Amino acid sequence: MTSSGSTATDYDLIVIGGGPVGENVADYATKHGARVALVESELVGGECSYWACMPSKALLRSGNVVRAARRVPGASEAVDGKLDSAAVFARRDSFTSEWKDEGQAEWLASAGVDLIRGFGTLVGEGQVRVGERTYTCRAVALATGSVPNVPQIPGLADAHVWGTREITSTDQVPQSLIVLGGGVAGTEMAFAFAALGTRITVLSRGQLLGREEPFVGEQVADALTAEGVDVRIGVSPVRVDRGSDGNVTVTLDDGATLHAEEMLVSTGRKPATEGLGLEALGLDPALPVDDTMLVSGTEWLYAVGDVNGRALLTHQGKYQARAAGGAIAARLKDDAVLDGAWGWHVATADHTAVPRVVFSDPEVAAVGHTESEARDAGLNVSAVEFDLGSVAGAALHADNYSGRAKLVIDEDRRVIVGATFVGQDISELLHSATVAIVGEVPLERLWHAVPAYPTMSEVWLRLLETYWSGRA
Numbered sequence: 097m098t099s100s101g102s103t104a105t106d107y108d109l110i111v112i113g114g115g116p117v118g119e120n121v122a123d124y125a126t127k128h129g130a131r132v133a134l135v136e137s138e139l140v141g142g143e144c145s146y147w148a149c150m151p152s153k154a155l156l157r158s159g160n161v162v163r164a165a166r167r168v169p170g171a172s173e174a175v176d177g178k179l180d181s182a183a184v185f186a187r188r189d190s191f192t193s194e195w196k197d198e199g200q201a202e203w204l205a206s207a208g209v210d211l212i213r214g215f216g217t218l219v220g221e222g223q224v225r226v227g228e229r230t231y232t233c234r235a236v237a238l239a240t241g242s243v244p245n246v247p248q249i250p251g252l253a254d255a256h257v258w259g260t261r262e263i264t265s266t267d268q269v270p271q272s273l274i275v276l277g278g279g280v281a282g283t284e285m286a287f288a289f290a291a292l293g294t295r296i297t298v299l300s301r302g303q304l305l306g307r308e309e310p311f312v313g314e315q316v317a318d319a320l321t322a323e324g325v326d327v328r329i330g331v332s333p334v335r336v337d338r339g340s341d342g343n344v345t346v347t348l349d350d351g352a353t354l355h356a357e358e359m360l361v362s363t364g365r366k367p368a369t370e371g372l373g374l375e376a377l378g379l380d381p382a383l384p385v386d387d388t389m390l391v392s393g394t395e396w397l398y399a400v401g402d403v404n405g406r407a408l409l410t411h412q413g414k415y416q417a418r419a420a421g422g423a424i425a426a427r428l429k430d431d432a433v434l435d436g437a438w439g440w441h442v443a444t445a446d447h448t449a450v451p452r453v454v455f456s457d458p459e460v461a462a463v464g465h466t467e468s469e470a471r472d473a474g475l476n477v478s479a480v481e482f483d484l485g486s487v488a489g490a491a492l493h494a495d496n497y498s499g500r501a502k503l504v505i506d507e508d509r510r511v512i513v514g515a516t517f518v519g520q521d522i523s524e525l526l527h528s529a530t531v532a533i534v535g536e537v538p539l540e541r542l543w544h545a546v547p548a549y550p551t552m553s554e555v556w557l558r559l560l561e562t563y564w565s566g567r568a
């Protein structure tokens with residue numbers, strides 16, 4: 097490494113995978129003096145930039161804006177047409193840089209990171225093969241992301257259905273679409289394409305967004321239904337076929353048969369570890385990591401972002417990357433590694449304060465534990481809820497504003513350990529809850545954080561009043 101003068105290896109660190117997480121590991125390690133190369137087999141920028149976060153949010157935005165305008169008299173009269181799908185897709189294309197990565201590659205070069213194009217495989221400790229060449233290094237960071245988890249349903253593999261890559265990059269507005277999977281991706285795409293005019297059926301084996309508080313799925317399902325979406329809860333397909341007319345037929349376990357022009361399968365993702373050579377090196381493919389992202393049983397291998405399965409979210413992966421990039425550089429220089437809880441080189445918040453936003457309408461914004469998760473974790477918690485529609489800021493924001501907020505409180509420490517908000521344009525409220533949880537702000541002190549009037553943040557005051565009422 098530069099500061100220690102070692103050039104016995106090609107690099108100090110090789111990062112495999114150039115998504116948002118790999119880019120940040122490389123950048124942070126380089127900033128701290130390491131000689132770094134990044135290996136990417138597709139586009140620098142990864143899933144998030146081209147087939148996930150950016151295009152999906154761009155596709156959602158136009159519909160959300162129109163619905164918002166329709167809820168405000170005076171504005172609603174000005175919005176009486178349909179969405180311009182070509183313009184929606186064109187805006188999406190600009191956010192994906194037309195699926196070209198020159199800009200990201202230039203940024204990597206400006207950050208001092210060498211880009212190696214190709215598929216990286218581990219062939220030994222500190223040895224990465226790309227094509228015909230084997231590169232040596234002192235540490236490797238795997239940031240290979242995740243791949244779709246496709247269910248084994250008879251006929252599905254031959255039906256050429258859409259995954260999230262296809263739906264986020266399409267230029268087509270299908271007349272009808274069956275969405276399998278009531279998680280984050282399925283829910284968001286149902287809103288986006290309902291706004292574009294597609295007739296949609298969502299199939300979910302459990303409540304929508306089932307990992308969140310129970311009222312979340314109920315409110316989002318009600319909103320989808322109001323948009324004309326057929327939401328079917330508690331059903332699973334038993335067969336899928338693509339007919340000679342090009343349409344998809346789905347047979348459900350309740351005996352129903354559905355037909356649609358297209359089908360989206362969005363049933364979760366799993367770490368992308370295939371072909372990395374882990375088993376040949378005797379490494380556990382589950383890639384268990386400590387909070388610096390060092391893989392258990394090794395002193396040279398790190399797994400960061402989606403690939404370690406801790407939190408499949410860009411912002412949380414990038415947070416891990418900042419910790420890991422710094423930790424790797426520090427270890428290579430024999431500098432102190434600040435790996436105590438909340439230290440500079442650890443991703444402590446992964447355990448207690450992961451923020452999540454679903455860009456549906458209403459939006460869902462949550463951080464930390466749900467009430468049931470907190471109880472399962474053995475915490476002594478209470479919970480308070482409040483109707484967002486009765487907060488002045490929300491009522492002004494949109495007529496008939498509908499939403500709900502909930503705090504989960506650790507009674508032993510008198511701090512918040514979870515917060516959930518559902519409502520139009522509520523996502524920007526989330527960071528206040530994240531700060532309260534990470535800062536472990538006592539409720540008694542939180543009382544003095546006065547929300548401005550008339551903003552939606554006043555829901556904080558109402559939640560705290562609800563908490564204190566009935567208590568001394």
Ligand SMILES: Cc1cc2nc3c(=O)[nH]c(=O)nc-3n(C[C@H](O)[C@H](O)[C@H](O)COP(=O)(O)OP(=O)(O)OC[C@H]3O[C@@H](n4cnc5c(N)ncnc54)[C@H](O)[C@@H]3O)c2cc1C
Pocket residue numbers: 112113114115116117118135136137138139140141142143144145147148149150152153214215216217239240241242260264281368371372400401402403407408409410411412413
């Ligand atoms: C539809 C959808 C919408 C989403 N929206 C959001 C959102 O709004 N907000 C959010 O926070 N998260 C969102 N996510 C999740 C987010 O996309 C991921 O958490 C994020 O992309 C993870 O980043 P990563 O760098 O770990 O992996 P990736 O972005 O998957 O990048 C991994 C990279 O590694 C490369 N690679 C893999 N194997 C190799 C190899 N052996 N050699 C070389 N290169 C390799 C891949 O080509 C890829 O470029 C969404 C996901 C989906 C599917």
Ligand SMILES: NC(=O)c1ccc[n+]([C@@H]2O[C@H](COP(=O)([O-])OP(=O)(O)OC[C@H]3O[C@@H](n4cnc5c(N)ncnc54)[C@H](O)[C@@H]3O)[C@@H](O)[C@H]2O)c1
Pocket residue numbers: 247248276277278279280281282284300301302305306332362363364365408409452453454455
């Ligand atoms: N706004 C965001 O931050 C955002 C948006 C989209 C995706 N993502 C991330 O991308 C990842 C993938 O999204 P996703 O929606 O595919 O995953 P998910 O885990 O959110 O939802 C998957 C859904 O599919 C269902 N499912 C799983 N297996 C099934 C089967 N065999 N048959 C029927 N249903 C099945 C699950 O019950 C769940 O409802 C998630 O981890 C999510 O965090 C984030």
